[in-house]
Amino acid sequence: MTETAAEEGRRLTVFLVDDHAMFRAGVRAELGVHVDVVGEASSVAEAVARIAATEPDVVLLDVHMPDGGGRAVLDAMRRTHPQVKFLALSVSDAAEDVIGLIRAGARGYVTKTISPDELAAAVRRVADGDAVFSPRLAGFVLDAFAARPDVPVADPELDQLTNREREVLRLLARGYAYKEIAKELYISIKTVETHVSNVLRKLQMSNRYELSRWAADRRLV
């Protein structure tokens, strides 16, 4: 287990992957106040090489790029550099993009309309090992795991959300902050974070059957 930046008492290192130079410049200017932006890349190949070289704490990852997109970067990096955390930052909030990136291993998903402060907070949360769930993402997850008792589930332990997790997601989707969820459900913030992390893990690990069913329901395949 590598030490996090906060434990070492240094600034977070962040790497930007986006094919729009203007956008990279904007994010760098906004985030530079809070963290160290250690590198940028505009393509999948460049990103894979430079992330391996710089080993940042967090990678801000664009979803749509000409040569394969964020999914390709995640697939290439996750095996070799498990300590690098990925936060998807996209202009698209289509369900298949969001869920696809999370399943590939991103720790959170925010859209490009996010405010600089919120983005900095999201980066910090991802670096600390938490997941960043926007209300929209919570809605997609609830949709993806919608209980359908008439369809048999191959591995219920893995694929279903517990009632508590579902409650947490609902409150997230209703626009509650972690602190408010904790107050509402009479649990600690730490427990809320645990539930959210479990949801993320289930989302990433849920089996192919569930995924294909989810996609088929939305006529994605």
Added chain:
Amino acid sequence: MRSAAITATAVPPPTRRLYRPREHRVIAGVAAGIARHLGISVTAVRIALVLLLGFNGLGLLLYAVFWAVLPLQAPTGVTPRRDLVLLLPFGAIGLGVVLLQALVSSDNGVAGTVGWLVAVIAVGAGVIWHQSDPTRRSQWTDGASQTPWLAAVVAESDRRSFVFRFIGGGVLVAVGVIGVLAVFLPKGNLTTVFNGVIFALVGLLGVGVVVAPLLWRTFSQLRSEREGRIREQERAEVAAMIHDQVLHTLALIQRNSTDIKEVQRLARGQERSLRNWLYKPAASPTERFSAALEQAAAEVEDTYAISVETVVVGDTQCDERVAALVAAAREALVNAARHAGVRTVSLYAEVEDDELSVFVRDRGAGFDLNAVEDTRHGVRGSIIGRMQRHGGKAVIRSEPGDGTEVRLTLPASRDSVAAGKENAR
């Protein structure tokens, strides 16, 4: 007249493929095409063709065959009109050659005449073939909407000249066939009849050769035309959307660049409509619950210049009760937009088996429900009263300083949820 050398330097041919160039043509561009392909002077080719006229019309025959077989060069920019004056010297030379041949060797009369007649038939068939080109015909029927390069082609072939040429080609073929018969019939012996039959067979074969590729070409051109039209339609749809929405919004943003609120409102509305266009299947707000909610959120966004973070899980069909739920949610959004004093409001809706629920939450000023006067109808009438009338429930939780949440729940009627689930599959 331009020489081939100038042609080659002025317009280098992209590939050494045999085709009929659009520029530098006198009749159909056959001579220019051959000259360009072989890299020799176009004048030499033309003279050779004219001289070959003397050998039983061989030049004419060759020209007709090349004309029929060679593809026309793809259009590149503006095509100059052909210069018919160029035809005069070659016509004169050809006439001279034919007269000379007639004077020098009058003994091979029959064979020479037949050669000429076959050449005439070939030219007539060529004319018919080229005039029956379906794309050309569609261009003529299209009328006014022609691009400049088409105009150059069409200028010489409007509908009347098309009919004229078609009939002309037919007349040439008929004259040729009749001529062949007229040459051979008077002799009356077995050999000439046999020859006549063979010529008839050759004629039939010629017709087959003309018609078969014509049909094939007609079908393939119709097919490619249709594919092109579909592509064009898709492109036109995108272009129309961008023109109607994106460009107008950008223009408005430029004009209102000092009014930040207005710019944000415009950008938000444009973003929403582009997203819907790109990612969402079109659903009617009068039929689907999620579409109705999103429309209500969009209206509030546009009217009050706030952003509504809308999340809808599941979907169902709209009926009277669901419409009331949407109306109550809309009222809650309007209240949040007007009184909370915030930029963002959350709207979350979920469709469950037994219940529809909608949550509208803001982090704004909040208010004391008990302090609201009875005469104010916004909350009591439009939200609480409306939900009660339709068998639902509205709970408003608000603390001054901690924002407001309006929770609306509506028990689902069995059949509407079932129908909604069926539709979602």
